[in-house]
Amino acid sequence: MSPSPGELRFDERVAIVTGAGRGLGREYALALAARGARVVVNDLGASLDGGGSDPGPAAAVAQEITAAGGEAIANSASVTTPAGATSIVSDALERFGRVDIVINNAGNMDPGGLPELPLEMVQRHVEIHALGAFNVTRAAWPTLTERGYGRVVLTASIGLYGGSFLISYSTAKGASVSLGRSLADAGAGHGIAVNMIAPAAETRMVTDPEYRAKCALPPLDPDAPMDPLRGPDRVVPMVLVLAHESCPVNGEVMWAGLGRFARVFIGETPGIIDPDLTAEGVLERWDEIVDERGYAVHPTTAAAVAARETMIAAARRQSA
Numbered sequence: 001m002s003p004s005p006g007e008l009r010f011d012e013r014v015a016i017v018t019g020a021g022r023g024l025g026r027e028y029a030l031a032l033a034a035r036g037a038r039v040v041v042n043d044l045g046a047s048l049d050g051g052g053s054d055p056g057p058a059a060a061v062a063q064e065i066t067a068a069g070g071e072a073i074a075n076s077a078s079v080t081t082p083a084g085a086t087s088i089v090s091d092a093l094e095r096f097g098r099v100d101i102v103i104n105n106a107g108n109m110d111p112g113g114l115p116e117l118p119l120e121m122v123q124r125h126v127e128i129h130a131l132g133a134f135n136v137t138r139a140a141w142p143t144l145t146e147r148g149y150g151r152v153v154l155t156a157s158i159g160l161y162g163g164s165f166l167i168s169y170s171t172a173k174g175a176s177v178s179l180g181r182s183l184a185d186a187g188a189g190h191g192i193a194v195n196m197i198a199p200a201a202e203t204r205m206v207t208d209p210e211y212r213a214k215c216a217l218p219p220l221d222p223d224a225p226m227d228p229l230r231g232p233d234r235v236v237p238m239v240l241v242l243a244h245e246s247c248p249v250n251g252e253v254m255w256a257g258l259g260r261f262a263r264v265f266i267g268e269t270p271g272i273i274d275p276d277l278t279a280e281g282v283l284e285r286w287d288e289i290v291d292e293r294g295y296a297v298h299p300t301t302a303a304a305v306a307a308r309e310t311m312i313a314a315a316r317r318q319s320a
Contacts, residue, residue, distance in 0.1 A: 019106030021057025079132030184251030200257030
């Protein structure tokens with residue numbers, strides 16, 4: 001079937017998709033392949049909490065792509081080690097000769113809250129979500145900068161807003177956003193765009209009975225048909241845009257799923273400037289300090305610092 005006019009294509013592009021053996025990652029890999037990309041399907045084949053391994057899921061998706069006429073290879077290395085990440089990139093270079101796209105989708109979910117939550121669980125989530133994305137992106141970075149082109153997507157989540165039963169997961173997702181924004185700044189001068197996707201879909205992280213019980217969510221009816229609007233395929237359009245050469249943004253968090261598309265951002269209120277303000281004064285002027293009118297959205301830390309210094313200098317000139 002020939003491409004539709006105006007269709008976003010990935011012909012000759014090579015994409016790495018981690019966590020691509022199931023759910024969202026599988027949909028990303030299939031969609032990229034259907035539009036011409038050659039895909040490295042990476043998946044450790046771990047359980048929902050991140051334990052164990054099984055090369056079957058990655059192999060099955062790669063086979064599904066090749067059976068449909070596409071090009072794909074499977075890789076079951078762990079993203080949590082530099083060696084595993086290097087093997088993913090090496091497989092792409094050895095088989096396809098290049099890397100253009102890295103979609104960091106690998107993740108785990110093991111709900112828990114205080115006081116029972118162990119440090120090891122927090123470390124495990126950060127290791128997979130944030131450090132895993134760092135490892136794979138770092139391994140691909142030299143070839144991306146050498147060629148002067150790249151598209152990198154990190155998986156965020158509305159979990160970054162926080163939740164009493166999602167401390168580990170939310171911590172990891174918050175770290176992923178700051179990592180992605182830093183990478184976006186680093187890649188801006190090299191033709192590399194780095195963005196984050198905050199997906200919403202009914203994957204096993206949402207439908208797993210044990211997960212729902214830990215989160216005090218009502219059980220799902222196993223006989224009820226899934227709402228098609230809640231499928232992972234509904235996230236794909238935004239991911240394709242972020243992975244495409246025509247991607248219009250860098251360093252952004254984009255929400256997608258359930259038929260909704262939106263931007264998630266970190267804003268800063270104008271606040272007040274008063275060098276002599278006391279603690280009592282802070283409390284007295286609290287409403288002014290947190291007033292959201294005229295808020296600013298800074299693309300980088302450097303931009304935030306520059307804006308702060310400009311604002312303070314202007315206030316000093318007015319008071320002089």
